[in-house]
Amino acid sequence: xxxxxxxxxxxxxGARMVDFGGWDMPVQYEAGPREEHxxxxxxxxxxxxxxxxxxxxxxxxxxxxxxxxQTWDVSRMAPxxxxxxLLLNESGGVVDDIFIYRREGSWLLxxxxxxxxxxxxxxxxxxxxxxxxxxxxxxxxxLVALQGPxxxxxxxGLAPGSDLAGMGFHRVAEHDVARARVTLCTTGYTxxxxxxxxxxxAEGVRLWEAxxxxxxxRRLLPCGLAARDSLRAxxxxxxxxxxxxxxxxxxxxxxxxxxxxxxxxxxxxxxALAALALKPLERILVGFEMTEPGVPRxxxxxxxxxxxxxxxxxxxxxxxxGKYVGMGYVKAEHSAVGTALEIVIRDSTKGARVVxxxxxxxxxxx
Amino acid sequence: xxxxxxxxxxxxKTHEWVRVEGAEAxxxxxxxxxHKLSDIVFVDLPAAGRELKAGxxxxxxxxxxxxxxxxxxVSGTVSARNEALVKNPEIVNTDPFGKGWLVRVKxxxxxxxxxxxxxxxxxxxxxxxxx
Numbered sequence: 001x002x003x004x005x006x007x008x009x010x011x012x013x014g015a016r017m018v019d020f021g022g023w024d025m026p027v028q029y030e031a032g033p034r035e036e037h038x039x040x041x042x043x044x045x046x047x048x049x050x051x052x053x054x055x056x057x058x059x060x061x062x063x064x065x066x067x068x069x070q071t072w073d074v075s076r077m078a079p080x081x082x083x084x085x086l087l088l089n090e091s092g093g094v095v096d097d098i099f100i101y102r103r104e105g106s107w108l109l110x111x112x113x114x115x116x117x118x119x120x121x122x123x124x125x126x127x128x129x130x131x132x133x134x135x136x137x138x139x140x141x142x143l144v145a146l147q148g149p150x151x152x153x154x155x156x157g158l159a160p161g162s163d164l165a166g167m168g169f170h171r172v173a174e175h176d177v178a179r180a181r182v183t184l185c186t187t188g189y190t191x192x193x194x195x196x197x198x199x200x201x202a203e204g205v206r207l208w209e210a211x212x213x214x215x216x217x218r219r220l221l222p223c224g225l226a227a228r229d230s231l232r233a234x235x236x237x238x239x240x241x242x243x244x245x246x247x248x249x250x251x252x253x254x255x256x257x258x259x260x261x262x263x264x265x266x267x268x269x270x271x272a273l274a275a276l277a278l279k280p281l282e283r284i285l286v287g288f289e290m291t292e293p294g295v296p297r298x299x300x301x302x303x304x305x306x307x308x309x310x311x312x313x314x315x316x317x318x319x320x321x322g323k324y325v326g327m328g329y330v331k332a333e334h335s336a337v338g339t340a341l342e343i344v345i346r347d348s349t350k351g352a353r354v355v356x357x358x359x360x361x362x363x364x365x366x
Numbered sequence: 367x368x369x370x371x372x373x374x375x376x377x378x379k380t381h382e383w384v385r386v387e388g389a390e391a392x393x394x395x396x397x398x399x400x401h402k403l404s405d406i407v408f409v410d411l412p413a414a415g416r417e418l419k420a421g422x423x424x425x426x427x428x429x430x431x432x433x434x435x436x437x438x439x440v441s442g443t444v445s446a447r448n449e450a451l452v453k454n455p456e457i458v459n460t461d462p463f464g465k466g467w468l469v470r471v472k473x474x475x476x477x478x479x480x481x482x483x484x485x486x487x488x489x490x491x492x493x494x495x496x497x
Contacts, residue, residue: 016404033430034405034456226404226430293452295408295428317407317430324408346426
């Protein structure tokens with residue numbers, strides 16, 4: 001199995017490990033998912049996300065290339081800015097969801113771990129005719145995320161020469177953290193403020209431990225994939241493979257506003273998307289909460305008055321709201337907030353209703 | 367990992383426990399089982415009056431990541447269920463041998479209890495699992 005640079009640290013510190021898309025990853029530490037989740041909402045959590053892919057683009061055509069291969073109009077991004085985006089196939093299906101960071105003279109893409117080989121091949125295959133250089137940063141960097149309302153204060157203690165609170169939201173900049181040059185991104189996957197840190201590979205474990213030590217007094221905990229999933233799910237951040245895949249378009253997934261600009265650039269999948277936008281949607285991603293107790297899970301069927309109308313993409317007990325909630329695709333006519341649904345859980349059906357997303361909004365967000 | 371093993375109760379190989387109280391028995395899952403499950407978010411308790419058959423699945427406990435079946439350690443009729451778990455299923459994590467009990471069962475065949483492990487045997491059994 002693939003291992004991150006922090007793998008041995010996890011093993012030595014009581015992590016429970018699972019196979020996550022071929023990576024041997026910590027699903028939780030001794031505190032457990034509930035406590036880890038709560039700490040991120042109240043204080044801070046540190047996540048190993050070194051499994052995620054990262055690619056640097058440079059060269060005279062880097063911007064033109066990006067305009068061609070992804071959905072956001074990156075000409076609107078000044079250096080130092082970050083934005084969410086999608087890679088689409090020709091029919092408008094989602095190849096991956098990514099984060100784009102514009103640095104001085106280069107662009108950084110952070111991509112899903114399981115999709116990284118596919119994405120790199122896909123990007124390379126579309127690079128013909130562009131003077132662009134793609135560099136896989138996996139071997140030279142280590143990637144972690146520090147998230148939560150106390151994240152800035154914790155990291156500031158290790159970066160005395162920088163004003164981290166002044167960075168703002170969805171930015172990228174180089175800073176000295178614990179005497180290492182680190183690319184700090186004010187992005188994340190928890191719905192809390194915080195950082196993603198692209199660190200020199202050789203410094204990964206040292207910085208991980210330095211951050212944990214600096215955060216101990218602020219109740220910082222290392223957090224596993226279980227907490228990462230419940231944190232992202234209750235703020236309704238989509239997960240590739242759940243809320244979208246190559247057969248899902250961003251209209252149905254509700255991602256147009258967050259990730260797509262049809263105007264200003266021509267990109268792979270744009271024509272298909274523009275055509276889809278003229279037609280009524282057949283199915284729409286909705287959020288729902290259970291009106292009868294039960295845990296909805298990925299793949300469970302959704303019914304309306306006994307007839308099948310869709311499937312659950314993500315379901316969970318949401319620690320921050322105390323409710324059983326989920327997301328799923330349903331036929332468009334059953335997508336209005338308040339619509340009563342039935343979720344098939346094992347051999348019975350349990351009541352649910354469509355609710356506004358997200359299920360939870362952090363008071364610390366933005 | 368050191369799991370707590372409660373004395374005075376009997377254990378199944380699938381990590382349920384039974385405490386006999388007269389003609390009835392209280393059923394729960396062991397500390398080892400709750401720890402393996404991780405944080406419990408839902409317990410799908412069987413209805414009162416339901417017949418349980420020893421060794422067969424009788425309810426589902428859902429943790430953060432998975433739904434796991436609980437096997438009836440003894441046969442009998444459900445006489446009561448721990449309603450506190452409906453609102454607070456995490457009690458199974460915090461007090462598996464006490465407030466986190468699952469159901470009370472009117473025993474159909476009290477001799478079934480003798481076939482279960484006592485605390486010493488269960489402790490040895492856990493050691494063989496290499497945890």
